[in-house]
Amino acid sequence: MTRQSQTRRPTLLAIYAALVLAFIYLPIAVLVVYSFNRDGVGGFPPRDFTLDWYRQLFADGSLWDSVLSSLLVAAGAVALALVLGLLAALALDRADFPGKSLFRRLVLLPLILPGIITGLSLLMFVSIANLQLSLLTVFLGHGTALISVATTELFAGLQKMDRAQEEASLDLGATPWQTFWRVTLPNLKLSLIAAVLLIFTLSMDEIAVTFFLIGRDNTLPLEIWGRLRRGITPEINAISTLIFAVSVALLVIWYRIRTRGLGSEAQQLMENP
Amino acid sequence: MSSASPTPGLPANAEIPLLEVRGVAKSFGPREVLKSISLNIATGEFLTLLGESGSGKTTLLRLIAGFEEPSDGEIWMSGERLDTLPPYQRRVNTVFQNYALFPHLKVRENVAYGLQVKGTPKTETAERVVHALAMVKMTEFASARPAQLSGGQQQRVALARALVNRPQLLLLDEPLSALDANLRKQMQSELKALQREIGITFLFVTHDQDEAMALSDRIALLRDGALEQVATPREIYARPATAYTAEFIGQTNLLRGEIRGGIASCGALRWPLDDSDGAAQFSLRPEAIRLSPDGARQISEVKFRGTIRQQLYSGASEVLEVDCGVGQILRVRVAACGPMSGQHEFVYSITDAIRVHG
């Protein structure tokens, strides 16, 4: 007589969890499905599969201009936020100075503050400094706001690092500068990649801060926003689906990098919780 | 090999056992961790599950506690089916290996937990908590939090938390393994005294055979998911049933040889033995062998000559590694005797060479 080992899984909870997941994915599913719908964004059920909206999308020049603008800003934001975030993380991890806790809070503030506040205060700064609103101001806004993301990620990575490695490097005769490049940075590899991906994605999607700092050239989100004000077209479904696909791809790449970067033991641990 | 009686080592007319493990087996997927265990635990006894890691002792404990379900077999307690009940309905409590104290509750709240959950009136709860803390000598720490306590102190609180519920059976999962040697010895003594005093049945799990021998009324030795031997400490030491038991518990010389025509011969040793012909193994404890300077021997003794190759001193006694020739080396434990060397005569009683199987 053999009995199966039962897992006391509460079915009600499982159903509820599944419903929550469905709720989270419902709008995305609708978006994707209707990007192929000839009749546009509304009505039910969707019929007449078509790729027309995608064709229209690919022919849409101004949209792709905004994509380029977004990419430029994102690249700049990544560079700026990463460098300053790394320095800030190192400072928080290793240095002590008066006002350090104020500094820490200040750096992390844009993470939790609604974008409008950060955006508006930067707008005032820009106007007092007599700067023209342009992609440059947008880049400044993104870079500044996203330092917090880089700092958080890199600080966590520094805390996990084994200090003894840096001490060993100094002991063997390397200067602090050499130690930084040969020991510290390689140890932060995973955190750096995570920060880059995160900053890039957040910058590409940023609206609130951008809203107030935008000049003549639109970023992608603001271009979409502009069109939304004028009227809905399934072309927006198409671009949204593409954005979703790219985001998922980035996430998968990140997952691959992370598991490979950790080594086989850790990977096994992750697969057999 | 299991003994015929379900409660070996106890008188046959003992009362109905408190806990009956009937043919319990457990597999995790393809891995067979326990292979049909049958064991009875008597009320008021201190039974230890002894074994190496992977022997299944912790799994058996968890099955009795209710954290796992048996793949086969049944568990009964006080004449009622136990294994179909969830852990919160069993009159069984556990002292966990890493104590598992609730970090967000104070010590006295931790101890009171089991009583509160059952809706025990506040005054009664308070009384019993005070009594339990006094029993483990942790009264002054009642308002502290687990994070502020040392390992030994946490262990006492864990004990109090379990005992305050007056369980019919207390399970202890290697509770002393995280303590340092001196504290461990002290806690062993206290645990044994405590069990004697309150009379609750203890099921203790450990891999440390010294601990098992010191504390238990009976030891159940587990090996690869099966019971190797169940007996009192004295019996399991003096009459190990298998070679594994003989080597696991205490030290021994494992003599391998054969019996032919009423004579047992292992290497250089020969003695009369009335048993059927065939291969045989014997366990001979080092302390059973002694020096025989005048070479005399009785009829019931075996004499042999050997060269002392090594001497391992350990304070009150020492172990001599004796080469008997033909590649046979025996360990002999003698009282401290100063440096020795060369050939000597040794002697041991025939009855001390216990025949073991497996």
Next chain:
Amino acid sequence: MYSRTYKAFVSAPPLLWVGLFLLLPYALMFAHSFWEVRDGVLVHQWNLDNYKKLFTNPVYLEVLLRTVRIAGSVMVCALLLGYPLAYFLSFHTRARKELLYQLVIVPLWVSYLVRGYAWKTILGSDGVLNGFLHYLHITREPVSFLLYSPFAVVLTLTHIYTPFVFLPIYASLEHIPRPLVEASHDLGAGPFSTFFRVILPLSMPGLLAGATFAFVLSLGDFLAPLLVGGPSSTMIANIVQSLFGAAYDWPLGSAISVCILLLIVSLLFLTERLEKRWSFK
């Protein structure tokens, strides 16, 4: 181990940048709140008029109240959705845990705008939901109150912030040692009792973090009302936005922003204290 030059070198640039591009701008906003606009021109006349206006204008107060209500609803709904999901994932899955976790995270990477837009297409009079209901003959007329209402704003923001609430709660739950749950069962507490006595208290830090995040970000949101809210759902950030846009009154807008900022900072302070109280584990 680190020389003073090292420490100065790593501290100076971020300090300077943050001072210049964060502290200074916030200070500027603060300063602006005490100035005023006369005849369409900004005048640096220090006064408290803006604050007076803010607290005496019934429209502003009504909008503020509505904003707090909406933010509160979003927080509660996101918790009601996110917590059970996190609990289920943490305690009742084994083999597929990592995969399910990734599934919950993925939508986080989908643009805010995209998700808001999706709800717009679902809830509209000729949207997907109405089409669906019509198709099943559940309704004859399109239901029009779904879109352009506070309900739509709460729905959209809940959808956006549920994964944000899920994350810290899940992390907190994962940190709870499983033997504690076994110990609770061992002592006689069933799953329900164990949840309220052990799991919930120990997950408080994560819960507080998630709840704060959802509330604070909803409080300052201006996009959802514009996308799906309509005029009946104007939130305080929309007022600020218009004061910096068409209604050109930077000082007043700054005053309101400063108030929002102070409200948020005090909330964060409060939560930080609470989190500390719930986490000397």
